[in-house]
Amino acid sequence: GDSVTQMEGPVTLSEEAFLTINCTYTATGYPSLFWYVQYPGEGLQLLLKATKADDKGSNKGFEATYRKETTSFHLEKGSVQVSDSAVYFCALTRGSARQLTFGSGTQLTVLP
Amino acid sequence: EAGVTQFPSHSVIEKGQTVTLRCDPISGHDNLYWYRRVMGKEIKFLLHFVKESKQDESGMPNNRFLAERTGGTYSTLKVQPAELEDSGVYFCASSQDTGRVGGYTFGSGTRLTVV
Numbered sequence: 001g002d003s004v005t006q007m008e009g010p011v012t013l014s015e016e017a018f019l020t021i022n023c024t025y026t027a028t029g030y031p032s033l034f035w036y037v038q039y040p041g042e043g044l045q046l047l048l049k050a051t052k053a054d055d056k057g058s059n060k061g062f063e064a065t066y067r068k069e070t071t072s073f074h075l076e077k078g079s080v081q082v083s084d085s086a087v088y089f090c091a092l093t094r095g096s097a098r099q100l101t102f103g104s105g106t107q108l109t110v111l112p
Numbered sequence: 113e114a115g116v117t118q119f120p121s122h123s124v125i126e127k128g129q130t131v132t133l134r135c136d137p138i139s140g141h142d143n144l145y146w147y148r149r150v151m152g153k154e155i156k157f158l159l160h161f162v163k164e165s166k167q168d169e170s171g172m173p174n175n176r177f178l179a180e181r182t183g184g185t186y187s188t189l190k191v192q193p194a195e196l197e198d199s200g201v202y203f204c205a206s207s208q209d210t211g212r213v214g215g216y217t218f219g220s221g222t223r224l225t226v227v
Contacts, residue, residue: 044203044218089155099145099168102155
């Protein structure tokens with residue numbers, strides 16, 4: 001079946017540091033890939049997505065590129081802020097109105 | 113528009129008791145999903161409603177879990193009797209079936225603790 005593997009956390013960075021959270025997947029066909037974020041006390045929010053190979057999703061300074069050859073969708077941000085502290089989830093789906101398959105989540109803490 | 117609403121936000125119950133979680137999706141969203149995250153692990157799919165019908169319940173762990181969606185509006189997830197391993201955060205999400213991938217809106221979740 002489908003699966004998503006994320007780098008284990010927690011990750012602690014200083015403000016303005018570079019962030020990478022690794023994500024690789026296993027799925028048949030051509031899944032769509034997502035990064036969701038959960039801020040403290042809130043629900044899951046879509047951060048960015050990519051629906052086909054070589055697409056780059058971006059939002060709020062975060063970026064991730066759909067790499068089919070390496071089955072990866074790593075999340076990056078050049079300069080993190082304290083407000084980026086949250087849990088980040090990589091996920092995939094194989095169609096609209098289909099369920100998501102999530103990774104285990106990575107807790108990010110950014111220190112001032 | 114109002115988002116996806118879940119309640120209660122927290123519930124602490126004893127092993128063997130019954131708990132009912134509720135999810136109110138965004139009005140007009142035919143698709144409703146339940147997920148849960150246990151012990152800081154991955155978020156796992158439980159089931160998917162299309163309107164009032166169960167489209168896919170392959171993720172339901174066992175027959176102690178019962179989900180319903182009355183009239184295709186709100187949904188309830190009942191756990192009876194609850195066991196310790198049922199502790200976790202239960203998320204609900206809804207979407208329209210527009211063919212656009214990723215149009216899910218999630219609720220804030222219900223944190224269930226079974227003691």
